[in-house]
Amino acid sequence: MNKKKMFKEAYAPPEPLHKEEFLRHAPIQPVSTTAFILSQIRYIRKWVWGLDIILLCLSLIGTFFFRWKILYELSAMMPLLALTMITESGRSEYYNMAEFEQSARFSLKSVVLARLGILGIMNVFLFLCFTLVSNVSMDISLIRTGIYLLCPYLITVFLCLWISRRFHAEEVFYLCIGVTVMVCLGVLMLHNFAIAVYGGEYFVWWLGAALLSGIGAAKECVRIIKQMEEFVWN
Amino acid sequence: MTSIRDLDGQYDKIYRYCYFKTNHRETAEDITQETFLRFWESESYQESGQALQYLYTIARNLCIDHYRRAKPSSSLEAASDTAASEMAAQQIPAAEHTPQNDAEEKVLTRIAVQAALAQLPQEERELLLLRYANEVPISVIGALMGISRFAVYRRLRQASAHFEENLKKEDIQ
Numbered sequence: 001m002n003k004k005k006m007f008k009e010a011y012a013p014p015e016p017l018h019k020e021e022f023l024r025h026a027p028i029q030p031v032s033t034t035a036f037i038l039s040q041i042r043y044i045r046k047w048v049w050g051l052d053i054i055l056l057c058l059s060l061i062g063t064f065f066f067r068w069k070i071l072y073e074l075s076a077m078m079p080l081l082a083l084t085m086i087t088e089s090g091r092s093e094y095y096n097m098a099e100f101e102q103s104a105r106f107s108l109k110s111v112v113l114a115r116l117g118i119l120g121i122m123n124v125f126l127f128l129c130f131t132l133v134s135n136v137s138m139d140i141s142l143i144r145t146g147i148y149l150l151c152p153y154l155i156t157v158f159l160c161l162w163i164s165r166r167f168h169a170e171e172v173f174y175l176c177i178g179v180t181v182m183v184c185l186g187v188l189m190l191h192n193f194a195i196a197v198y199g200g201e202y203f204v205w206w207l208g209a210a211l212l213s214g215i216g217a218a219k220e221c222v223r224i225i226k227q228m229e230e231f232v233w234n
Numbered sequence: 235m236t237s238i239r240d241l242d243g244q245y246d247k248i249y250r251y252c253y254f255k256t257n258h259r260e261t262a263e264d265i266t267q268e269t270f271l272r273f274w275e276s277e278s279y280q281e282s283g284q285a286l287q288y289l290y291t292i293a294r295n296l297c298i299d300h301y302r303r304a305k306p307s308s309s310l311e312a313a314s315d316t317a318a319s320e321m322a323a324q325q326i327p328a329a330e331h332t333p334q335n336d337a338e339e340k341v342l343t344r345i346a347v348q349a350a351l352a353q354l355p356q357e358e359r360e361l362l363l364l365r366y367a368n369e370v371p372i373s374v375i376g377a378l379m380g381i382s383r384f385a386v387y388r389r390l391r392q393a394s395a396h397f398e399e400n401l402k403k404e405d406i407q
Contacts, residue, residue, distance in 0.1 A: 003394075007366035010347040013253035016263050019245055026241060027274055 040114040048084045048119070052126055055081070059133045071134040072191035072198075075148050076184050081126060082156035083180040085119045086164060087173060113225075127153070140200075147206050148198065154213040156183045161220035165227065245270070247368040248293050254363055255297040265300060269293040287374045290364075294378070350400035358393035365390055 055077055062068040127149060135145045160176040167175060190197055197205075248269055253262035269292045276288070351359055364370040364378070376386045 004366050004369065006343075006347055007362055009344050010351055011250055011254060011363050011367040013250050013262065014259050016245075016249050016266070017259070018263060018267070019249075022267050022270075023241060023245060026270070 036110070037114045037117060040111065041118055044088055044115060044118065048088060051080060051084060052122060056126060056129060059130055063133045063136050067137065069134075069137045071138055071145060071148060072187070074130045074134055075152055076187040076191070078127075078130075078149055078153040079156035079180045079183040079187075081123050082153050082160060083176055085116065085123060086157065086160040086176055088115055088119055123153075144200075144203055144206075147203070147210050151206050151210040151213070152183050152187050154210055154217055156180055158213040158216040158220060159183070161217055161224060165220060165224055244289065247370075248289060251290065251293055251363065251368060252297060254360070255294070256300065261300060265293060265296045268296055272296075284377075286370065287377045290370065290374065290378050346401060346404040349404050350397055353400045354393065354396055358389070358396060361386075361389055361393050362397065 055074075059070055059074055062070045062073075127146070130149055131142060131146045134149065135142050138145060156179065159179045163175045163179065164172050196202070245266060249262055249266040252265045252269075253259065256262050256265065269289060272292050273285075273289050351362070354362075361375070361379075364375050365372070370378075372383050372386050376383050379386070381389070
């Protein structure tokens with residue numbers, strides 16, 4: 001006989017009389033910020049983590065086993081990382097869960113920011129890995145490698161955030177996918193038909209595009225947060 | 235455990251522990267509720283990763299307080315000794331009335347287990363309850379009893395061996 005089961009039966013006390021009543025009036029347990037943020041990890045869809053792992057594995061295998069110059073391919077894949085982040089942040093709205101989450105213990109803003117924070121950290125980690133891995137097979141500086149990867153990512157983030165603010169529900173998801181595919185294809189076309197744009201003389205343009213889209217994305221973020229506050233007040 | 239997530243389950247476990255200590259339904263339940271109220275009053279332990287240990291410490295201290303207040307001459311050991319023998323005794327009539335064989339066998343096994351437990355020293359019974367019935371981690375038991383993890387493992391092995399010897403005497407294996 002199972003030891004635990006045996007002792008549970010042997011030590012079984014009589015049924016408590018006032019348990020339900022007591023637990024009904026139990027205070028809600030406080031949850032620390034770290035515990036709250038960590039609790040959001042399980043709500044992020046598995047395919048998001050799967051995509052991150054696949055991209056990381058491909059970049060490592062391609063560079064160290066096949067000696068590929070994967071900067072251009074990774075640059076074209078970066079919009080996918082941006083897409084996972086944007087769609088995950090707006091998921092509750094797509095599935096009409098916003099009101100439900102707002103009425104629960106934490107505000108929608110806290111939930112969205114926690115998830116964005118987790119995915120942001122993951123994306124920064126991947127970005128650093130991709131930069132280092134891509135730089136192995138390239139004769140360019142680490143900063144230039146980083147900007148070539150960051151630029152498509154930030155452009156996608158900016159465009160998707162703009163779409164998220166302007167459009168509603170299901171439309172956003174499909175529009176964001178469309179924009180992401182366009183940016184991916186754009187980067188691949190640059191690599192195939194205008195490889196010269198990756199030359200040193202065009203680096204300023206890349207830097208400018210990354211900065212502008214970065215500023216644009218930050219502004220969109222602020223506007224979206226303000227919009228959420230208005231939503232709560234309404 | 236950083237906070238008491240499974241409140242329902244923990245309530246049952248603390249109640250089981252208090253009943254083991256006091257052998258009185260209402261008292262055990264009062265102490266269980268008082269334990270949780272005191273636990274919620276203190277925020278410092280709830281997030282420090284020692285919540286479970288703190289919960290059991292409060293419960294044990296409240297049981298000791300209860301006996302100090304109620305009967306200066308009586309002791310927790312005596313109460314839980316009585317509890318163990320009463321637990322075993324209470325089950326006997328049920329065995330006689332159980333119609334199905336497997337159910338009867340189950341009840342008989344439980345009686346034998348309770349009788350074997352009743353012959354153990356109070357500390358060993360408490361150890362077996364905490365580890366196997368309440369599934370308290372070894373580290374928490376160690377901290378609760380003020381002994382090392384190795385000592386907990388050693389005492390658990392001893393308690394299990396004594397229990398099995400007693401069970402053999404009861405003719406159940």
